Amino acid sequence: MNGTTRASSGLASDTEKRKRLIMRVQFALLDKGFYNGNIDGSMGPATRTAIKNYRVAYGLPTPVRETLDSQLLNSLNILAR
Numbered sequence: 705m706n707g708t709t710r711a712s713s714g715l716a717s718d719t720e721k722r723k724r725l726i727m728r729v730q731f732a733l734l735d736k737g738f739y740n741g742n743i744d745g746s747m748g749p750a751t752r753t754a755i756k757n758y759r760v761a762y763g764l765p766t767p768v769r770e771t772l773d774s775q776l777l778n779s780l781n782i783l784a785r
Contacts, residue, residue: 725772725782726751732780733758
C-alpha cells in the first residue's frame with residue numbers, strides 16, 4: 705500500500721465516521737420531535753434547522769456556523785468518538 709492509498713483510506717474513514725455521527729444526531733433529533741427528514745447522514749438544511757431549533761429550546765449556544773460540538777452531542781446523549 706502506498707502513501708496515497710493510505711491517505712485516501714483515512715479520508716474515506718473520516719467521511720464515513722462523520723456521516724454516521726450526523727445520522728445519530730438526526731435520529732436523536734427525530735426522537736425528540738425536532739427533525740422529520742431522512743436519516744441520511746447529510747448536514748442539509750433540514751438537519752441544520754432542527755439543530756438550531758433544538759439549541760434554542762434547550763438553551764445551548766448557537767454558533768454562526770453549525771457544528772456538532774460537545775455541548776450538542778452531550779445534550780443529545782451522543783458520545784463523540
